Amino acid sequence: MSTTRHRVVILGSSFAGLTAAFELRRLMGHRHEIIVLDPRDHFTFIPSLIWLPFGLREPADVTFPLAPVYARKGIRFINQAAVRIDPDTRTVTTAAGEDLVYDRLFIGTGPRLAFERVPGLGPHDGHTQSVCNLDHALLARDAWQRFLENPGPVVVGTAQGGSCFGASYEFLLNLNHQIERAGLKDRAPVTFISAEPYLGHFGLGGVGSSRAMITRFLERKGIEGITNAVIKEVRAGEIELESGRTLPFAYSMIVPPFAGVDVIRETEGLANPMGWIPVDDRYRHTERDDIYAAGVAIAITPPVPTPVPSGVPKTGQMTEAMAKAAARNIAADLIGAAGERLPLDELSAICILDAGNSGVIFRASNILATGDDGLKAARAQAVVGPAAHLAKLAFERVYVGSRRRGLQML
Ligand SMILES: Cc1cc2nc3c(=O)[nH]c(=O)nc-3n(C[C@H](O)[C@H](O)[C@H](O)COP(=O)(O)OP(=O)(O)OC[C@H]3O[C@@H](n4cnc5c(N)ncnc54)[C@H](O)[C@@H]3O)c2cc1C
Known part of the structure; x- marks a missing residue:
């Protein structure tokens, strides 16, 4: 049995980074080092931010501190942004100037709000x-x-x-x-x-x-x-x-x-001009096999071009599916665990549009697929009514409660 000690560095600790960190910890023994960087010290359940302006939520209801969660899992959390990536020497530099050499890098840095x-x-x-x-x-x-x-x-x-x-x-x-x-x-x-x-x-x-x-x-x-x-x-x-x-x-x-964050855009060869990272079916960078990415940070071509430029939404649920697949492929590379292919056009999405006391749940498979005529080939169902509002409340409760305890229920 190999005694090699590997190090995975994860940039971003939101839906993509947190999911990848949990999955990697599950798959890779504590001998291996997992390091997560994020300038934010709290996880925020972004889907509930639509309620905050109306006084329906307080920040404490929809956030939790990251450090204790990672400490319990034996994951090193550095509460700083990555300010430099050197893919040739496999080095990430933190805002405090620490150089972290990685075996694999996972990028989940989301968008810059442009x-x-x-x-x-x-x-x-x-x-x-x-x-x-x-x-x-x-x-x-x-x-x-x-x-x-x-x-x-x-x-x-x-x-x-x-x-x-x-x-x-x-x-x-x-x-x-x-x-x-x-x-x-x-x-x-x-x-x-x-x-x-x-x-x-x-x-x-x-x-x-x-x-x-x-x-x-x-x-x-x-x-x-x-x-x-x-x-x-x-x-x-x-x-x-x-x-x-x-x-x-x-x-x-x-x-x-939205655009990619500065450190990604400024790293030569990492991203397209918008700052989005091109990945394959394993969420591995198309040119760099030691770099993986998931969530908003990745490049997705719109299935249907629009007259006014618009991008493809990358929902939290899609992000987590991608991040889990990426983590499994990182573990496959490093310790021979089973990998996972998850082509973008096989992603499904459950989207709850809350309307205050009612709402709509859209459930669609193959959300990014296109048919022969160039039109969408997604299969979708919708549920309309108060059940959608209740579903969103329940989802928030279970999601925030479980992640806070380091669990991945849902
Ligand atoms: C208002 C709103 C409502 C939404 N509602 C829903 C919903 O109901 N359902 C749903 O599925 N999705 C929803 N989404 C989408 C969902 O929030 C995103 O899919 C999800 O946040 C994407 O996760 P991510 O980890 O890729 O990026 P983000 O959540 O944007 O996280 C990126 C993380 O990277 C960190 N970071 C940035 N730069 C660096 C750096 N240089 N070094 C280290 N870390 C860095 C950031 O601090 C951040 O924590 C909603 C989005 C918004 C804005």
């Missing part, structure tokens, strides 16, 4: 809110309080180049529910803008009956939906579209375009 691509977008240097991370969701909560004191028109959506369409729909549905509850419907007309070619497209060519379902829902709620939208500029209190139309707002949440 607000700068749309003038005036974003909560820091712009005028719109975001719920893409905890800090942003807290700012969106402050802005919501100001809005309640002085209500007016609302604009929600996803900017050109964006891919996280489900988040903007879910936020829209929850926000509309809050506006109805507060009796503000007359004073706060809601508009939805999206880079998608039609409502319910999701960057995927639609999922089952999503187009008809979402179109009907918006009509019923009196929400105007503007598709193929390109935002020219956001100014205080108004969004100007390329079409020439200007949308005034008292509150706006727009999901920004």
Whole structure:
């Protein structure tokens, strides 16, 4: 039996990194070293951030500290970003200047929120809110309080180049529910803008009956939906579209375009110009067999090109399936465990669109597959009604509770 001691370095500790770390620990004995880097010291259950602005969740409800979880599993957690990767010497440098030489590198660094691509977008240097991370969701909560004191028109959506369409729909549905509850419907007309070619497209060519379902829902709620939208500029209190139309707002949440994080984009030969990492069916880099990646960080070509640029959504569930496969293949490389091929077009997705007291669950297999005619070949089912809301609540409870204890239930 080999006594070689291997080291796997994992960048990012969210859905991709945490899953890969747990799976690697399960597969590889404690003789082998697993090191996880992340500048954040807490895991955040991002799907629940849509509720934070409305006071339905506190940060403690949807986060947990990472260090104790990793300590229990014998995984070294370094609470710092990776600032340099040298694939030739297999070295990652931490923000504190420590060099970590790896046998295998797993990248789960997610997206950089590229607000700068749309003038005036974003909560820091712009005028719109975001719920893409905890800090942003807290700012969106402050802005919501100001809005309640002085209500007016609302604009929600996803900017050109964006891919996280489900988040903007879910936020829209929850926000509309809050506006109805507060009796503000007359004073706060809601508009939805999206880079998608039609409502319910999701960057995927639609999922089952999503187009008809979402179109009907918006009509019923009196929400105007503007598709193929390109935002020219956001100014205080108004969004100007390329079409020439200007949308005034008292509150706006727009999901920004995503790009790969700087350390990945700046490492020569690692990523495409957008900063996404090309991988094969084993989630191994197409040129570097000692580097693996999963989740938002990987490159996926849209199954159906869209007139306004948009990306393919990479959901948490897809991310975890990819991360598990990558971890199994890393263990296969290093200690001869069984590997796993998981072609992108065989990925399935369960997507819950919560609407505050109701919602829709879409369940689709082969979510990225295309048929002979270039159209989507996904098979999908949908469940509509209060059960979807309850399913999301249960999912959050079980997910956060189990991961906090180092378990992978679900
Ligand atoms: C508002 C919202 C709602 C969503 N709702 C759902 C949902 O209901 N269901 C669903 O399945 N999916 C949902 N998603 C998508 C889901 O959140 C993503 O699929 C998931 O977060 C992707 O995980 P990831 O690990 O690839 O990236 P991320 O979650 O973005 O994590 C990347 C991690 O890498 C770290 N990192 C970045 N740079 C470095 C570096 N240089 N060194 C080390 N670490 C670094 C970051 O700090 C971060 O912790 C939602 C997304 C949003 C924004």
